[in-house]
Amino acid sequence: MFMSFLRGRQLTTPDARPIHTDAGGAVAVCALLDRQGWKSCLWTLVSFYGFAQCKHPLVVYDDGPLSTSSHKAILRLFPNASIIDRRCADLVIPRALADYPNCVRLRQTAQWARRIIDLPLLCGAKRILMLDDDVLFFKYPEKLLVRLASGEAGEFVSGRAMDNPCAHSPDQVFERFGVHINEWVSRGVMLADVSEFPYGPLDHWLDGLERDSRSWGEQALWTMYADNNRSAFVGRENDVKASPDLELESVSKRYLARDRGTSYGEGAMRVREELLSRGVFER
Amino acid sequence: MSALKSVRHDVKATWHHGWPYFQHRYLHRLPSPDSYETNTPMEGQLEVHLLTCARDFQMAVWAALNLTVVSRNKLPLVIHEDGTLSRRMLAIFRRYFPKARIVTAGEATAASEAAYSRYPCLLSLRRRLKPFWKLTDFALFCKAPRFIILDSDQLFFSTPHELLRGPAQAPYLFLRDLVSTYSVPLACEPWQLAPRVACGLGNVDKRRLNFERMESFLRAGTVDIERCDMWIEQTLWALECACSGVEYLPESYAIALGPGWEGKRAKHYIGPSRDYFFSEGIPVVERMLREEGSESQVVAETLV
Numbered sequence: 001m002f003m004s005f006l007r008g009r010q011l012t013t014p015d016a017r018p019i020h021t022d023a024g025g026a027v028a029v030c031a032l033l034d035r036q037g038w039k040s041c042l043w044t045l046v047s048f049y050g051f052a053q054c055k056h057p058l059v060v061y062d063d064g065p066l067s068t069s070s071h072k073a074i075l076r077l078f079p080n081a082s083i084i085d086r087r088c089a090d091l092v093i094p095r096a097l098a099d100y101p102n103c104v105r106l107r108q109t110a111q112w113a114r115r116i117i118d119l120p121l122l123c124g125a126k127r128i129l130m131l132d133d134d135v136l137f138f139k140y141p142e143k144l145l146v147r148l149a150s151g152e153a154g155e156f157v158s159g160r161a162m163d164n165p166c167a168h169s170p171d172q173v174f175e176r177f178g179v180h181i182n183e184w185v186s187r188g189v190m191l192a193d194v195s196e197f198p199y200g201p202l203d204h205w206l207d208g209l210e211r212d213s214r215s216w217g218e219q220a221l222w223t224m225y226a227d228n229n230r231s232a233f234v235g236r237e238n239d240v241k242a243s244p245d246l247e248l249e250s251v252s253k254r255y256l257a258r259d260r261g262t263s264y265g266e267g268a269m270r271v272r273e274e275l276l277s278r279g280v281f282e283r
Numbered sequence: 284m285s286a287l288k289s290v291r292h293d294v295k296a297t298w299h300h301g302w303p304y305f306q307h308r309y310l311h312r313l314p315s316p317d318s319y320e321t322n323t324p325m326e327g328q329l330e331v332h333l334l335t336c337a338r339d340f341q342m343a344v345w346a347a348l349n350l351t352v353v354s355r356n357k358l359p360l361v362i363h364e365d366g367t368l369s370r371r372m373l374a375i376f377r378r379y380f381p382k383a384r385i386v387t388a389g390e391a392t393a394a395s396e397a398a399y400s401r402y403p404c405l406l407s408l409r410r411r412l413k414p415f416w417k418l419t420d421f422a423l424f425c426k427a428p429r430f431i432i433l434d435s436d437q438l439f440f441s442t443p444h445e446l447l448r449g450p451a452q453a454p455y456l457f458l459r460d461l462v463s464t465y466s467v468p469l470a471c472e473p474w475q476l477a478p479r480v481a482c483g484l485g486n487v488d489k490r491r492l493n494f495e496r497m498e499s500f501l502r503a504g505t506v507d508i509e510r511c512d513m514w515i516e517q518t519l520w521a522l523e524c525a526c527s528g529v530e531y532l533p534e535s536y537a538i539a540l541g542p543g544w545e546g547k548r549a550k551h552y553i554g555p556s557r558d559y560f561f562s563e564g565i566p567v568v569e570r571m572l573r574e575e576g577s578e579s580q581v582v583a584e585t586l587v
Contacts, residue, residue, distance in 0.1 A: 023546045024534030062541060068300055068562070071542045080546035087555040088540040096462040121462055122540065 011039045013073045014046040016281050021058045021080045027148050028059045028125035032115050035064045041133035047271040050280040051137045059123045089118050100199045102206035112218040120194035130190040136267045139251045143235040147191055154193050156226040160239040161186035177205055182231040185223040188254035300562035307561040321351050323360045323382050330359045332421040333433045337367040343435035349568050353442045363420055365413045391420045398423050402494055404501035407508055414513045422489045434483035436552040438564040440544050445532055446486055453528030454488035458536055465518040466511045477524035482517045483551050491527050
């Protein structure tokens with residue numbers, strides 16, 4: 001906790017020019033911001049929009065609560081972004097999901113749950129591109145943008161993880177919940193069709209998980225939602241790698257916990273240098 | 284909310300939002316009434332109807348002034364008060380909107396009791412829920428074929444052309460809600476409700492309102508009239524929309540879930556996001572009105 005606080009203090013907010021996004025659209029770019037990781041998340045978003053040069057609407061979920069100055073910093077970079085205050089979400093979501101008590105209970109107890117429970121309802125789009133605050137983009141994400149443009153119904157696209165996020169093997173998950181999972185789904189960069197988000201099955205899974213009293217994370221639930229039959233990977237250049245260094249072919253890199261210290265800051269500076277020539281940052 | 288909770292919220296909100304919030308929320312700053320020409324017409328084809336109470340009074344003044352200025356004084360304004368407004372508040376309304384019609388609670392109740400005597404369920408809800416007056420009273424006191432429903436917590440950041448123009452085909456035009464928030468499920472056999480209707484902002488053809496149908500819906504027993512909450516009003520609007528047709532305002536008309544106004548034409552500050560009405564919305568509108576109007580001086584008004 002202390003180290004993440006220190007990292008948050010060390011990292012500066014990106015000094016990029018304002019990036020104007022659309023008010024609405026079929027795909028929303030979503031991110032969850034907390035007090036520790038909001039600056040790194042801004043670097044994630046600047047690196048994505050800077051390289052992708054797209055205008056998909058941006059929805060950021062303030063799970064801090066962040067200060068007014070943090071809001072101002074976000075809106076300076078992304079003037080058209082929709083910021084969701086968690087207190088406002090607390091007004092809407094419990095009523096909307098009154099039939100799914102496990103979902104409502106989980107979002108009250110686990111911070112990460114808001115990404116999978118709140119954002120599909122509040123993002124205002126049929127599909128969401130979820131970006132984690134530990135991801136940075138270093139090149140034009142061509143394959144990801146092709147997927148964004150394709151609009152295939154029900155699709156679920158992600159980077160490839162290094163290990164199975166579920167506490168059980170795929171066979172055990174199938175035996176217990178009747179879902180075939182793809183165990184390599186990574187939530188760092190994730191595109192999902194949420195137009196008919198299945199809160200019913202999610203509530204059922206959570207019922208089983210709670211009885212099991214295991215702390216399964218958001219990634220496991222997304223993996224189950226993705227289902228093995230429709231989950232796909234963006235491409236090798238978006239895979240999560242163990243090496244702290246950036247590989248030549250990598251379009252994006254997910255900085256896992258052990259690399260978050262200095263590596264992320266170095267990565268952010270590299271993003272800045274790359275984007276200087278594209279006019280995203282001012283010299 | 285208990286008094287202690289309320290004070291706690293106020294202190295926290297002031298700490299979080301800073302001086303702009305404090306001065307608008309607690310010093311009740313209002314623009315000088317002489318600075319803007321609020322010369323609304325007495326009659327027209329489209330009227331603006333606003334229901335307000337003492338708690339929302341300051342917001343209502345800003346909302347009505349905001350719409351009057353961005354619509355260039357073209358729309359007759361009708362202000363409905365729920366019986367909680369003080370004489371001073373009514374006087375302030377009259378000072379800001381000299382040509383607006385102010386419908387008092389007593390006048391509205393007398394007229395509604397007579398006009399809706401054939402609809403006991405509707406009347407019962409009207410007696411119990413004040414937000415329900417928007418459904419019964421707006422249509423009753425509207426002299427034009429169409430009216431705009433304006434909530435006190437609504438602000439406009441540019442001219443709302445789509446709202447003023449009205450729907451292209453359907454009789455109703457409403458703000459799109461984040462989720463469907465009704466007293467009954469969307470499919471409530473044999474009834475069907477239109478999804479995601481937010482009745483805080485809309486443009487309505489009053490001739491198409493079917494109170495017979497609403498009464499039948501309430502009589503069918505799908506809703507407990509004695510216990511249902513204020514969402515019943517929105518539910519009945521959604522019923523009308525499903526039966527007669529509805530169009531939605533574009534995405535630039537947003538429901539506020541947090542801060543941020545750029546790229547938006549209008550924002551509806553619901554629930555906890557009302558704090559942003561004071562900290563973000565009023566300063567933006569104030570700036571906009573200042574640019575629209577002449578050299579105006581914003582003065583601090585003490586309303587209480």
